[in-house]
Amino acid sequence: MKKLEIRNKHLALRKSWSQEEWQLRNEQLHQLVVSYLDSLPKGTTVLSFQSIVEKREVATQAIHETIVNPPYEFQLAFPRVEGEGKMSAYLVHEKSTWISSAWGIMEPDPATSEKIEPMEIHVVLVPLIGFDLQGHRVGFGKGFYDRFLSQCNPDCLKIGLSLEGPVQQIDDLHALDIPLDVVISSERLYTIH
Template sequence: MTKAELRIAYKQKRSQLAAAQVSSFNAGILQELFQFNWEDTGFLHTFLPATKLNEPDMWSFITDIRIHYPTLHIVVSRSEPKDYSMQHFLLEEHIVLIENAWGIVEPIAGEPIAETALDVVLVPLLIADKDGNRVGYGKGFYDRFLAKCRPDCKKIGISFFDPVEKIDDVDSLDVPLDILVTPRSTIRFI
């Protein structure tokens, strides 16, 4: 299937999940994420979920990782719709967050963090394939962002769904994942 076909199918599939399924899936993802050793991670970028789109809830992960790894720095982004870019800020207690036009909570401003400082990026997606290619919402924000990260920065996709066999129309601008975390498993592509 193409990215467009998969985007339609998995947006619908995710929107039809019952609240109990979403809660169970979020618990599974949290459990999988805590199988990782975060000791050597200085800066971890995470997305903040668009709850109206049934995205995985990263707030529990943020809360728990701060308790278990207090020296780790959490970074979040603000999207720039004019040029499909993203700015990244340290997620601090006093940071002001607002909901953007897409229903994503993001910072107004804060302490800026360069892409090259990031050790790990948790990547939102609708579905991935067995080669680590991902389908997002189709604007290319994350592909532009990930292309600016260091080569050793781990790109970890977060999905409620197991990967499909193949995305038919992957192109040279698509940045593949290193790892995919689902509620049931962690799949490594590297």
């Protein structure tokens, strides 16, 4: 399938879910994510994202609240779009404030957060609309994550979060698409080889 077909199909599917089904999928995903992250050492730096729950995206707030507290005690960073097509990462803490982007995504305020280099990040939780079993993802088509992931340490763990299962194959890949290492859906974990 082509990315546009996958995007349209999955966005329509999300709209068809009841509030209860969407919540259940998020609860199941939360359990699988924190279980998977349990093996990582304290102090791991994780880049995550603020979801737009009105669009039925993966609800990341519960994951964030879990992984910054014991026993995890991870450092949590979030993306901020700065300039044409460039995404930066900012470590946040309890006094960090947030600014709404042009897309309605909450981003860290640079005045109250610490900018870090992509090479300092150990794990990236990647938003997606769809994925295939080869680790390729369908996002919203802007390429921010692929450009950012290309700057990360090769050992950085790239984890996609999905409320749906995979498609067989994404047909229209771009040369700059960065495959994921793992995708965690609400039903199971997919390790990409």
